[in-house]
Amino acid sequence: MLELDREVGEIVEREAAMQASVLRMIPSENIVSDSVLEALGSIFTNRYAEGYPAKRYYQGQENNDALERLTCARACELFGAEHANVQPYSGSPANMAAYMAVCQPGDRTVGLGLNSGGHLTHGWKVNFSGQLYEAHQIEVRQDTERIDYDEVAKYCDEVKPKVLFIGTTSYSRAFDFARLREIADACGAYLVADIAHVAGLVVAGVYPNPVPYADIVTLTTHKTLRGPRGGMILCRESLAKAVDRAVFPGIQGGPHLNQMAALAIALGEAARPSFKAYGEQIVANAKCLAQHLVDRGLRIVSGGTDCHLMVVDLRAKNIDGKTAATALEHAGIVCNFNAIPYDPNPPRRPSGIRLGTPSLTTRGLKEPEMALVADWIVRVLDAPDDEAVIANTAAEIKAFLQKYPYHHQG
Numbered sequence: 001m002l003e004l005d006r007e008v009g010e011i012v013e014r015e016a017a018m019q020a021s022v023l024r025m026i027p028s029e030n031i032v033s034d035s036v037l038e039a040l041g042s043i044f045t046n047r048y049a050e051g052y053p054a055k056r057y058y059q060g061q062e063n064n065d066a067l068e069r070l071t072c073a074r075a076c077e078l079f080g081a082e083h084a085n086v087q088p089y090s091g092s093p094a095n096m097a098a099y100m101a102v103c104q105p106g107d108r109t110v111g112l113g114l115n116s117g118g119h120l121t122h123g124w125k126v127n128f129s130g131q132l133y134e135a136h137q138i139e140v141r142q143d144t145e146r147i148d149y150d151e152v153a154k155y156c157d158e159v160k161p162k163v164l165f166i167g168t169t170s171y172s173r174a175f176d177f178a179r180l181r182e183i184a185d186a187c188g189a190y191l192v193a194d195i196a197h198v199a200g201l202v203v204a205g206v207y208p209n210p211v212p213y214a215d216i217v218t219l220t221t222h223k224t225l226r227g228p229r230g231g232m233i234l235c236r237e238s239l240a241k242a243v244d245r246a247v248f249p250g251i252q253g254g255p256h257l258n259q260m261a262a263l264a265i266a267l268g269e270a271a272r273p274s275f276k277a278y279g280e281q282i283v284a285n286a287k288c289l290a291q292h293l294v295d296r297g298l299r300i301v302s303g304g305t306d307c308h309l310m311v312v313d314l315r316a317k318n319i320d321g322k323t324a325a326t327a328l329e330h331a332g333i334v335c336n337f338n339a340i341p342y343d344p345n346p347p348r349r350p351s352g353i354r355l356g357t358p359s360l361t362t363r364g365l366k367e368p369e370m371a372l373v374a375d376w377i378v379r380v381l382d383a384p385d386d387e388a389v390i391a392n393t394a395a396e397i398k399a400f401l402q403k404y405p406y407h408h409q410g
Contacts, residue, residue: 204279
């Protein structure tokens with residue numbers, strides 16, 4: 001690439017060097033296999049396939065149809081779903097299509113609030129989901145920082161939503177999907193489960209699978225699933241036509257076929273026994289890291305984690321999340337600042353940071369290494385303005401990571 005476009009090539013080379021030399025702990029990031037990368041740059045980049053298999057608006061679609069059928073079949077088999085749509089460009093379009101499949105503008109919805117761990121597309125006021133629909137938000141309990149299902153049931157009985165849209169970006173506890181199904185049935189709502197973050201953990205069998213309970217399941221194909229950036233929708237056969245119409249022509253044109261090819265490969269990788277072991281290790285690493293941080297004087301929101309991520313309350317260190325995330329980045333630990341439930345601080349300088357273990361686990365780090373990671377994090381939080389501490393930590397991490405390759409074969 002340097003020979004073809006030096007400016008772009010140099011940026012790519014710098015990014016590659018950076019990714020390999022730091023602890024990437026953003027929960028929504030991971031490292032794809034060489035095969036997934038190859039598919040993303042494949043000849044399918046040249047094609048356009050508006051429509052669905054055997055119902056395209058272009059000629060010459062034989063291979064495109066075969067690819068989409070294969071990808072859908074792999075998705076349905078992996079998750080135990082009746083129908084899959086693999087065309088969404090990402091998670092937010094997948095969520096928009098889910099709403100459009102079962103709602104009309106102005107319908108009432110209930111979703112998990114942003115500071116309680118939900119996503120923008122679950123009804124936040126500045127998002128389409130809070131502007132097109134009459135969105136109501138549930139929050140975690142202030143004392144436990146966990147969902148109170150009895151309170152959710154009571155709230156839904158009062159609101160009578162058309163959709164109960166449940167999912168997470170920073171809620172670290174497993175959802176009780178069977179209970180949520182009961183709540184949705186009692187108030188006459190569709191149940192939509194957004195498992196963007198935990199899809200890979202569902203496949204690995206270390207996180208509850210919502211497919212038997214939810215009417216629609218949305219997910220992203222990267223994060224813990226370790227595929228290309230993209231989205232997917234799983235649903236009951238009775239909603240297949242509505243979901244497909246919502247994706248196309250509802251909100252999208254032709255799918256990204258190179259992304260679809262990469263997804264087919266990632267789904268094939270996720271069906272291997274080694275992926276189950278990978279998912280188990282992600283959760284084991286997260287639980288271990290959380291405990292080490294607690295042992296070093298930090299508080300984990302909700303008291304721990306059932307998945308790949310955690311939110312760390314930094315108030316004991318008298319540092320805000322933005323300052324902490326910036327100092328950690330300079331020290332070779334990449335995470336993001338994050339609000340805690342009922343956060344007294346403003347959104348741009350919240351009280352917490354969000355940490356995840358998918359990328360570290362892909363590189364081969366296990367429980368013993370989580371103690372080192374915790375030590376480095378606390379060292380930086382204790383001296384965020386000490387340039388020597390920051391520089392020494394970054395050098396230690398860079399040297400340490402030379403033992404852990406930055407690619408895998410799936």
